[in-house]
Amino acid sequence: MGDLFDKFDSVIAEKAALLATGVNDPFNLVMEKVHSPTEATVNGRETILVGTYNYMGMTFDPDVIAAGKEALDEYGAGTTGSRVLNGTYQGHREVEEALKDFYGTSHAMVFSTGYQANLGLMATMAARGEYIILDADSHASIYDGCAMGNADIVRFRHNSVEDLDKRLGRLPAEAGKLVVLEGVYSMLGDIAPLKEMVAVAKKHGAMIVVDEAHGMGFFGPNGRGVYEAAGVEADVDFVVGTFSKSVGTVGGFVVSNHPKFEVLRLVCRPYVFTASLPPSVVATAATSIRKLKHAHNKRQHLWENSRKLHSGLKAKGFKIATETAESAIIAVLMPGQEACARMWSALIELGVYVNMARPPATPAGMFLLRCSLCAEHRAEQVDIIIDRFVQAAEIAGIPLDA
Structure with missing residues (x-):
């Protein structure tokens, strides 16, 4: 009789082979103590955090922390119920009001995680005989929501306006259609050509979702995301987001x-x-959301940090996934999994934490170290990060193009 775990043997063997090379385990890291949005103790060493998606540094904001403590004292540790039963407290209404004010919308619906927001919307909005049209590089939560529903799924080439137009044109004109886009794609840090894509989707009579998980807080005049910066707010039907990035908590x-x-x-x-x-x-x-509405200086500083890191690493000979700093994500391409793990491990030993990313999270055959900048990173910290990337490349034997 087969063991149900047998199907994962290749993954187990791959991880064992990787750890046998002597690298630190990139998927089992423990933050022993977090000191600020940009610093923590990891493996007993003071470490600069460059892989936490804490874009606006709100996790340690004094007002945010004070609000959480007050609510914990007043309402207790949890609701023990669903939103449609006993799980809607005054605070749930207040956060939805804060979202409506931030986005300038009539409605806001809060889920327990960002993953569930995508899962719920994709699984619910399109049914049998209807279509979801999504970018091939869409987040796992979007794909999982599609799998949970009964709609027909159509993928188009990443960020290709032409392919989106072609595939929409092949679908029955009378059928319901939902086009799913992301403002910022989290692996490479590239942004969608939303102005052109939204125009194509509207031409074919589709409704439009834009996931702004990695754009909320610092894109656009009000920090609403790439769709605001692109000027397509009036044509987007749904915006999905998360509290676990710029907002600094979970939901x-x-x-x-x-x-x-x-x-x-x-x-x-x-x-x-x-x-x-x-x-x-x-x-x-x-x-946090109320404060983000007025965080213009923080937005500006985050962009300064992102451009500084992108240009600095590029000047040292690292291959970056985007030509310019398109977002707060800087993806440094690596020649293969073992080299990527050696580089990640060397950085941890030097006191810099980044994300190691590999397929299936990344496009096939692509391995990278993903940096995410924070508005609280000081300029001198960014200089240190660049210097330690160079040191780590020497330790890991990664050739540079400089």
């Missing part, structure tokens, strides 16, 4: 102006059948 949401939006609270299974977020979490989120 997910969908905002919309559609007049029938509120019915989703009754028909969206990941919303109906999940316990709601703890009161302390929604209190921190609401406070």
Whole structure:
């Protein structure tokens, strides 16, 4: 009789072979103590954090922390219930009001994670006989939401306006269609040509979702995301986002102006059948979102940090996934998995934490070290990161083009 774990033997063997080379385990790291949005103790060593998605540095904001403590004292540790039963407290309404104010929308719906927000929207909005059209590089939560539903799934080439147009043109004109885009793609840090893509989707009569998980907080005049910067707010039907990036806590949401939006609270299974977020979490989120609306100086500094790291690493001979700093994600390409792991391990030993990314999270055959900048990184920290990348490359035997 077969062991159900047998199907994972290749993964187990691959990891064992990697660790046998003597590198640190890139997928089992423990933050022993977190001191600030940019510094932690890892393996007993003071470490600069460059892989946490803490874009706006809100995790240690005094007002955010105070709001969480007050809600914990007043409402307790959790709700022990779904939003449609006993799990909606005053704080859940307040965070949804904060989202509506931030995005300028009529409706906002908060989920327990960003993953569930995508899972719920994709699985619910398109049914049998309808279509979801998505970028081939879409996030796993989008793909999983598609798998959970009954719609027909059509993929188009990453960021290809032409391919999106062609594939939409092949679908029945009368069928319901949902085009799913992301403002910032999290692996490479590249942004979608939303102005052109939204125009194509509208031409074919499709509704549009834009996932702004990695764009909220610092794209656009109000920090709403790439879709705001592209000037397509009036044409986007849904914006999906998360609290675990720029907002600095955990949770997910969908905002919309559609007049029938509120019915989703009754028909969206990941919303109906999940316990709601703890009161302390929604209190921190609401406070953070209100502050992000006016965080213009932080937005500017984050962009300065991103451009500095991108140009600095490129000047040292590293291969970067994008020609310029398109977002706060700087993806440094590596020649293979073992080289990538050696480089990651050397950086950890030098006191710099980044994300090691590999297939299936990345496109096939691509291995990279993903840096995500924070508005709280000081300029001198960015200089240190660049210097330690150079040292790590020498230790790991990674050739540079400089």
